[in-house]
Amino acid sequence: MSDKKKIYKPKPISGFPEWLPEERLIEQQWLDKIRAVYESYGYCNIETPSVEELDVIAAKGEDVDKEIYVLERLQKGEDDKEARLALHFDQTVPLARYTAQHFNDLTFPFKRYQMQKVWRGERPQMGRMREFYQCDIDVINVDQLPIHFDAEVASICYEAIDSLDIGRVQMRISNRKILMGLMDALNIDNKVEITRIIDKIEKITAEEYQKLMQEHGATSEQINAIQTLIDCKDLSTLVPSNDDMKQGIEELQFVMKQLSHLPDHAAIVDLSIVRGLDYYTGTVYETQLLDIPEFTGSVCSGGRYDDLASSYINKKLPGVGISIGFSRLFDVLRQNDKISTKQKSPADILMIMPSEDMRQQSSDTARILRASGHKVELSHGGKLKRQLAYAEKKGIPYVWFPPFEDGLAHEVKDMSTGEQKQVNPNDWAVK
């Protein structure tokens, strides 16, 4: 018999992405940038548990239910009589539950952001992610929420995506009251179904669109009137058919005016944006990356809702929010070589260890540099050539040589230019 250990060769798990250190470094930088923008507007962070009670999370519609992951203990004990737990599939249900549960401890308007992983048990063959980050921002108030927050969250999300430096970002903004008002004026009864068809307009052909509308009872006159509306680019040319439509137009005009500080391409009116969910009642947003054709669909979406948490609390809690689908964004850019993975270490300096008896000198120098804010990797030693190769391989921009003997100076080598010069650790700063 062989005493060789049996080896289980691990493989990737479909839908659960995992990055190499150099990719994760960029992912962290992106998450940091989004967080910094969210916080620069004073939004506070919350983090909810990965699980909710199944009763809280389920029954939001069968499509979603199918994708819910429930937890089971591998070996059940007699004490397993508690509520069943399930991983959250978004951050909206947890936000609603959180706001209701902690209602008396929160300050309203409750401005919060949340950047966590969510889980959806999608079919693997669809190539979708089953675990991914969402970066959500919402503001919730009691009874009513001023319309200027609809502009603020749009402004924040634009700035957050723009901070990633991935080309021009364009938010397409509408207000559902306009279309809903028009459909009322046109005596369309099945507004929910018709809205869902309009939501698909960019994903299906013109013929398919016509056919679907007709199948759902829309007349040519109704289809044309809707088409005229969603083709409209200038709100001032719209003639409201009723109060709802009028209010929608005014709200949208106000929001666009508040966004006038942004570049021209950044925010446009697009009345074809309706979002599929009934949940939304006013402003709605989708967002395109104009310079990344590989990224299809909306990178962040959201809208205004009237009723966040009435399943959990007897209060009217209107809100407005946007969610960045972070992991898909990152993965598409990663797969299309739009991120740099040259740097494989957070360090900006590799501290050379000339020899074992110079260890103290090297580690003292590293400490001085860390105290002035540098990130310094202390080399593990060995041949000088191999230490330099290590810095090269990890993409560390500077290599530091402590004096090889007493009386000599410290020297720093810039790995990008090859230039090497004498320096003093006490006053050295990376330019």
Added chain:
Amino acid sequence: MSDKKKIYKPKPISGFPEWLPEERLIEQQWLDKIRAVYESYGYCNIETPSVEELDVIAAKGEDVDKEIYVLERLQKGEDDKEARLALHFDQTVPLARYTAQHFNDLTFPFKRYQMQKVWRGERPQMGRMREFYQCDIDVINVDQLPIHFDAEVASICYEAIDSLDIGRVQMRISNRKILMGLMDALNIDNKVEITRIIDKIEKITAEEYQKLMQEHGATSEQINAIQTLIDCKDLSTLVPSNDDMKQGIEELQFVMKQLSHLPDHAAIVDLSIVRGLDYYTGTVYETQLLDIPEFTGSVCSGGRYDDLASSYINKKLPGVGISIGFSRLFDVLRQNDKISTKQKSPADILMIMPSEDMRQQSSDTARILRASGHKVELSHGGKLKRQLAYAEKKGIPYVWFPPFEDGLAHEVKDMSTGEQKQVNPNDWAVK
């Protein structure tokens, strides 16, 4: 019939902690500080999926298996023929699997940190957390790993905990080779069991300890020899009984010398530290908070191991690492009012909105201040008194008044002193 909606009043889920925004603000600051220290030494981050294949994660011993959470889709489909998935219960198994799986893409020595949630389905009545953060740091190399890394990870973890400003931190360090060598010299066969008893020495009475040792066959002579060893505070007085013991003493002396730059209380030799796991083969660490008596046990622990990943790859991968049990640390200090929850917003400035027609002025000023690095919450407006009360309630340190009419100056109020003065937004910086 009433059309009142049925309300499901949410309640906390046992073992899955959730913080208020002001508590989460501190938790984020702590996580940021630990991350900053880890990165200042050039350790790179990885993040593994929340799940592993059950075959990868299970069978590490029945005690752990009992606590594993397995995922099940709420509604199983015909395509559910894939491997069963389970939430990871630590970050060591994922590190081993990751290192094996990506072996050819990693640079060794592989210095990584990892700060994720882990899940353990412990019994609720024990009051333990079922979801919590661990902050791990490890360095892995191929074939052999220099001993100076045993000092480096200790130094990093000391600095990380010390950065939280929660009083004096003390690492207690030993080397398992010393005790193992002594037990060999004493002809003790059941070293694993005896080691586990010694590991409990601080949790049980002297009588219980004696009894357990005797039950496991230890003679008085053996018990006394072990006691003499673990009472030893000065390594130079130890006479090694064999090569293993000698090597252990030398390694520990080397590690302690490398830590001599730390304050006196920071790192001490404590030969009673053995860690329960067989896994460890050399240096072992535990860590006490000297000024927080409410925190019992070790805040971070770890050690040297010879064989990280031989279950997954045919390579010898020794490593050394330490894990901070972050969530328990945070929760104990939180419950004992050792964290300040005065500030409920990340903002340092609340921008007053004097009236609706001053909106543009207020939001332009907020933008200027954000561009210079400030975090500025734009007030939602309303009565001035209520806006000030909002700033007070959220603990925002400065309130900014844009000019109420043309020609007037900007003014800033320091909420802690009440002092209010004229300022220019273009050159204002919080001191």
